[in-house]
Each structure stands twice: as structure tokens, then as C-alpha cells.
Amino acid sequence: MALPRPALSTEVEAAWRFLQLNWLVCAAITAVLALSLLVTGFSLALPGVAVAIGYTGIYGGFAHANAASPKRRDPQVMFVLAALAQIALIAAVMTPLTYVAAAPNLPLQDANLLAIDRALGLDWAAYVRCVNDHPVLAAWLGYGYNMIRWQVFAVPVVLAAKGLYRRIAEFLFAFGLALIATTIISALVPAIGVYQQIGLDPASLPNIEAGAYLEQLRDLPPTRDGTLRHLDLLGLAGIVTFPSFHAASAVLYSWALWGARWMRPIVVVANGALLLGTPIVGGHYFIDIFAGVAVAVVAIAVSRRVGRMVARRQAGFAATAMPAVPAEWYQQLESILARRTAGVDHGDVVGIDAAPAAIPAAVPAEWYRQLESILARGAAGVDDGDVVGIDAAPTR
Numbered sequence: 545m546a547l548p549r550p551a552l553s554t555e556v557e558a559a560w561r562f563l564q565l566n567w568l569v570c571a572a573i574t575a576v577l578a579l580s581l582l583v584t585g586f587s588l589a590l591p592g593v594a595v596a597i598g599y600t601g602i603y604g605g606f607a608h609a610n611a612a613s614p615k616r617r618d619p620q621v622m623f624v625l626a627a628l629a630q631i632a633l634i635a636a637v638m639t640p641l642t643y644v645a646a647a648p649n650l651p652l653q654d655a656n657l658l659a660i661d662r663a664l665g666l667d668w669a670a671y672v673r674c675v676n677d678h679p680v681l682a683a684w685l686g687y688g689y690n691m692i693r694w695q696v697f698a699v700p701v702v703l704a705a706k707g708l709y710r711r712i713a714e715f716l717f718a719f720g721l722a723l724i725a726t727t728i729i730s731a732l733v734p735a736i737g738v739y740q741q742i743g744l745d746p747a748s749l750p751n752i753e754a755g756a757y758l759e760q761l762r763d764l765p766p767t768r769d770g771t772l773r774h775l776d777l778l779g780l781a782g783i784v785t786f787p788s789f790h791a792a793s794a795v796l797y798s799w800a801l802w803g804a805r806w807m808r809p810i811v812v813v814a815n816g817a818l819l820l821g822t823p824i825v826g827g828h829y830f831i832d833i834f835a836g837v838a839v840a841v842v843a844i845a846v847s848r849r850v851g852r853m854v855a856r857r858q859a860g861f862a863a864t865a866m867p868a869v870p871a872e873w874y875q876q877l878e879s880i881l882a883r884r885t886a887g888v889d890h891g892d893v894v895g896i897d898a899a900p901a902a903i904p905a906a907v908p909a910e911w912y913r914q915l916e917s918i919l920a921r922g923a924a925g926v927d928d929g930d931v932v933g934i935d936a937a938p939t940r
Contacts, residue, residue: 555710556619558858560611562713562851563626569720570630573637580644585773588640592777596636604629620704623712627700630716638723639780645731646783649768653733654741657786657829661738666830668738668823672752675824682751682824688817689756689825692790695797695814708803710851715800718840718847722796725839726789735785736764737827746827756781757827788828791836792843794818799844 580586607625610616661668675682696719703712737757739746746754759781766772767783782789794815801807822828822836 554859555855558855559709559713560619560622561858562710562854563623563630563716565850565854566630566713566716566720569717570633570637573634573641573720573724577637577641577644580641584644584647585770586640586644586647587774589774589776589778592636592779596632596777600629600633600636603632619709623709624700624704627712627716628697631696631700631719634716634720634723636777638720638727639782640775640777642727642730642782642784643763643767643772643775643780645727646734646764646767647770648731650732650734652735653786654735654737657733657735657831658738658741660831661829664830668830669742669744672744672749672824676749676751679751682753684817685821685824686753687821688814689790689821691814691818692793695801696793699797699800702801702804702807706804710855711800711803714844714847714851715796717850718843719793719796721846722792722839722843723789725843726784726787726792726836729787729835729839730784733786734764734768735829736761737785738823738829739827752824754825754827756825760785760827785828786832787835787839788822788826788832789836790822790826790828791819791833792840794822795837795840796844799840
């Protein structure tokens with residue numbers, strides 16, 4: 545007779561259900577990319593596709609294998625590996641979609657974005673020159689801009705260590721939603737960046753590293769004029785100006801990691817540098833930053849609402865299921881079934897009056913009656929399958 549997988553708490557089960565829901569979002573954006581490749585002239589280089597599929601498949605496969613394991617089910621392993629797989633898939637799909645979004649070649653909005661900055665009283669040229677005059681500050685902001693890369697992978701590891709599994713699922717949903725929103729908006733409000741708009745050459749600023757802006761300047765014009773259509777996932781930069789996804793990421797990371805108290809000083813320093821460095825390194829207008837922050841706030845609100853809905857639904861499932869059985873029961877039942885198979889008589893091993901001493905007495909009486917029936921059916925050669933877990937409790 546097959547024993548059930550170890551039971552997780554209702555909260556963890558709800559978080560895992562939410563994480564599985566995120567796979568549907570991943571599937572949807574992957575289908576959009578596939579359709580885009582069919583109806584446009586874009587194509588993807590196979591090595592990058594193979595790397596993305598391999599990474600996602602390996603991490604996602606191990607995560608779900610662990611979740612299905614009857615003995616090794618570990619929520620930390622499940623959530624970290626599944627989260628890393630989803631992050632890789634979202635990035636691999638959405639990055640080329642930013643190029644597809646730029647292809648319609650709508651009128652550039654750089655002049656309007658700069659005009660908004662000036663209407664707000666914000667002098668971008670004065671800001672970048674001030675930073676350039678302070679080499680240590682310029683270096684710090686350059687490092688800060690690149691914080692987007694490691695924090696996205698740190699989030700699931702830190703949150704899993706703290707047992708904040710629902711926050712992992714909420715973060716992934718908000719991360720994907722924010723990236724989808726910034727990509728769509730960027731298609732409607734295309735822009736190259738502030739350096740070219742004010743006629744400032746980044747090379748004239750010796751302490752400024754504007755690599756991200758230069759990558760955009762390299763890829764956006766040929767994407768818009770139709771000369772860049774073959775994309776290599778291993779070399780794409782993402783070509784979004786308004787709203788800034790770096791700014792959105794700074795908010796998303798801060799929100800996600802705030803639950804780990806020891807991370808808060810790191811969060812403030814790292815994401816403060818990320819926000820302040822985005823106009824400099826990425827050539828973003830200040831309004832890009834404000835818009836990116838707004839996108840992140842909305843994405844977080846939507847994600848938390850969905851998370852609460854999933855949690856309520858899971859709680860409803862748990863309320864109608866049989867009570868959870870302590871982990872010791874699984875070990876005892878394995879021993880009981882093995883001894884029964886070997887013909888060793890335990891006596892009234894699951895009766896209320898003669899349960900083994902190691903079995904907690906607090907298990908509801910209904911479980912004893914159910915287990916007596918199960919063992920009787922097992923002795924008769926009738927297989928009940930996974931009969932004792934929360935996900936597969938016996939019918940009352």
C-alpha cells in the first residue's frame with residue numbers, strides 16, 4: 545500500500561498552489577512569444593533557447609520531483625528551485641518580447657519625457673555632472689545599477705530560509721506582472737534615452753559607466769527600422785526606457801526582502817543605489833523612475849490580492865478534509881504495514897484502546913476507524929493508494 549507524502553501546513557500548501565498558478569502565467573507569456581515569432585520576422589538563436597530550456601527544466605523538474613516525493617518533500621527545496629526556474633523562464637521570454645514590442649516603430653517620446661522632467665523642476669544634466677564629479681559616488685551607483693542581477697536570485701533563497709513561502713510566490717507573480725506591464729507600456733511610449741536627447745556623449749563623463757544606455761542605443765534603432773530580427777538570448781539587454789523596470793525591481797526587491805530583518809540594511813543600501821543609479825547607467829529620464837515605481841506598487845497590490853484569494857481557497861479545502869496526521873504516524877504506519885506483510889501480529893495496532901505508545905494520542909478517533917478499515921482492506925489485497933495525506937484523505 546502506498547504511503548502519502550508528508551503533510552505540509554495549509555499556509556505552505558496555499559503558497560505552493562500559488563507558485564503553480566505562476567506556471568500558467570509563464571506558459572501564457574511563452575505562448576505570446578511563440579506566436580510573435582510566427583507572425584513577425586523575429587527569430588531566436590538556438591544555443592540561447594537550449595540554455596533557457598535546460599535551466600528551467602532542470603530546476604523546475606527537481607522542484608516538482610521533490611514536491612511529489614513521499615519521503616523527501618522539503619518546502620525550502622521545492623520553493624527555491626521552482627522560483628529559480630520561473631525567474632529564468634520569465635527573463636528568457638520577456639527579454640526578446642521587449643524587442644518585439646519596439647518593432648512597431650511608433651514615434652519616439654524622448655522630447656515629451658524630457659519636457660515632463662523639466663516641468664517637475666528636475667535637471668538631469670546637473671544630476672549626471674554632479675555624480676561624475678564624485679568618483680566614489682559614481683562607482684557606487686554603477687554597482688547599484690547591477691544589483692538587479694543578484695537580488696532576483698537572492699529573494700527566493702532568503703525568503704525560503706525564513707519560511708516566507710507565500711511571499712516567494714507573490715514576488716514571482718508581481719515580478720512577472722511588472723515586466724509584462726513595462727514591456728507593453730514601452731511599446732506605446734518608445735524612447736531611446738536622455739543622453740541623446742540633450743546631446744550629451746557619455747564618453748565625455750570619465751567617471752560614468754553608461755553601459756546599459758549604450759546597449760539600448762545599439763539595439764533599439766535597428767529593431768525599430770527592421771534590420772535587427774535575429775535575437776540571441778545570451779546577448780540581449782532588454783530595451784525598455786519608459787517605465788524603468790530597474791526602478792520597478794528596486795521596489796519589488798525591497799518589499800520582498802523586508803520580511804527578513806537582517807536584510808533590511810542591505811536592502812536599503814542596495815536598492816537605494818539601484819534607484820539612484822538607474823538614470824545614470826541606463827540613461828533614464830526621472831519620469832521613467834517614477835513610472836517604474838508606480839508599476840511595481842500596482843503589481844505588488846495585485847499579487848497580494850491574488851495571494852489572499854489562493855490562501856482562502858486552500859483554507860476552504862483544508863476545512864473539508866480530514867485532520868492532518870502528525871509525521872510520527874507515517875513512520876509508525878510504515879512499520880505496521882511492513883510487519884503485517886511479514887505476518888507479524890501487532891494486535892490491535894490502530895485501535896483507540898491499544899495504540900502503540902509512540903503514536904500520539906491526540907489523533908482524532910475518526911482516523912483510527914479509517915486506518916482500521918485501510919489495514920483490513922490491505923490484508924484483503926485491496927490497494928487504497930495514497931489514503932492518509934491531506935491531499936488524499938479517506939472519504940468519510
